[in-house]
Amino acid sequence: MPTPDELLHLDDLLTDEERGWRDRAREFARTRILPTIDDDFEAKHFRTGLVAELGAAGFLGMHLEGYGAAGAGAVSYGLACIEFEAVDSGWRTFLSVQGSLAMTAISLFGSEEQKQRWLPAMAAGGAVGCFALTEAASGSDPAGMTTTAVRDGDGWVLSGHKRWIGLASIADIAVVWARTDEGVRGFLVETGVPGFTATPIDTKLSMRASVQCDVVLEGVRVPADAVLPGSTGLGSAFSCLNKARFGIAWGVMGAARTCLEAAVGRSLVRESFGRPIGQTQLVQQKLAEMFVSYERGMLLALHLGRLEERHALDPVQLSVAKLDNVRQAISVASLARGILAGDGVTSEFPVMRHLANLESVRTYEGTDEIHTLVIGRALTGLSAF
Template structure:
């Protein structure tokens, strides 16, 4: 009796071909034509325009501003919003775009996320019609860059206790305080700033050039180097009362914006994980040690199998998240589950991939360490891993660890 291959079919029936190594569950076949078109268009943009320059920008600590008009031309800015010059695409389309952008670099995806989900979304959801008409079309065209001011130097996760204040003074508000770790802050033309008022937490639109409003960029970063990260400073900054977002009060406003951004992160980190996995797989097939490719070694295969499995799980989480959002049945806790898992596993994937490349893995010739460093920030922002753990814990136990 001959020994059968461990992969032989037990019933002798025809075996279906295995999908691509980065799509083992054949999710590509579940996407609509429009979804695949969006994904492939953004993937082509990243391959042709982002990848040739992103390593140099990361090393120099600069953001490739020259790409903004191209991203706007592709309809990526506010792409999940309807009207006002926005593309009005589905949540899954938006997620797939985030996935491909972050396969290039977290800084590129962060720019698009902040512009669309943290700056344009609150205007779209909570702004007056006049505010929408004035700001959303030029933001969609990339002519006005936005940022989102919530986090403060001494106030991170406990954002409800922010110290930035806005005091009513006639037909104006006087804004005082500091916001920190603000993506796009140094290049933003418009800041969406959350502040405490006598009426609770409110959102304000603050234009660059307003007296009392200044920004300073944060340097010497080891993560998200190809992204602008800044402090926003407000010192007796007088803004017109009509610059307040009229249709939201309290923490529901900023938290709903964060959920929009977290949705994009849950998808985007799938792209970063895939990039690391594919680089490690290709390397393992060509790198030889002991007169054979290292892909033949059991420990290397084990690492690749773990990466492939976690990639499939992250892809499935992100896809179901998008389907739920498009159906209008998405709950914020489901976003926390996906954000927490997908960032965590993308970071683990980057570390395992780096180990397969050995010393080569620490260079910018390969994307892995760049992704690994970026993911350290993604692990923390828009809700730390710990905070999302406690959000999920509260949901399943009914007990709050926050009070």
């Protein structure tokens, strides 16, 4: 039986280098993460020991140039995201937070000294970064943030609360977005400083093999050079979010692929009314719809990747892909769950875990509604936010 990618003739659309990154990511994810992912999801455990291995293999900030980063192309990065998310969205989320959010913020807006200090260590997996934008009362609308950074002598004092901050409790460095008298700016806060506390959110039923935290900044004193000098307003934070959306648009197709393969496999062996359920028209219709969703999402992701390589990727395109690829992946996972029926709600199959994870992916980096409004604004020129 051909795999979904064979039916799509995916390899014909990729270069040797891209296939190489894809194959190395697949090998890593299948050998180092897959064997323990169900236990980790159950135990709410993030395997920090893998971070250095991911760095040594070149996956951290892999799309960035210089400072120890691999300098891979956009499509190679997208393909790696697929392979990690095919195992668990939590690990693709780790790549996104470390590479697309924290490292990208430093790479785009940091001083030469900040880049030298942090990027090589983060690329090697010797330091973990987090990206603290969301607050309890301002998620979709970060302009409502209340965290402040006030000049004090030759430094700054940061005060406020952040919520849902990925990796914060294990991070060495936090990119914190705060309101100043010159507008919102990004700050590099070493997480060991007095007044910085990160507490994992323990009640998650999604993304349980990764970590998100409540963060408190209580009069955190940082030196003058902790500010990211190139950060000038919320637009700077948004440009990092766009980099992460790119990886999401690809990555979720990995979750979809795993669910589709689980459903096809099951449909061949599960019998009902004296024949495999895969020989019924209604099950084939579901499988066909799942494959169409997968193929469409892959082609859209690839289109984005080729645009990004030409530096021609528009944020509206990212909204289209983040909105549609995530909802297609959820639809595929949900149809797969139905085909697996009773067993589909158990951890004997990865489908319910993917479905639960994808609900988080649907929420972060812009909800469906926010991306819908971005697309509506692009079509009409009218903001309906």
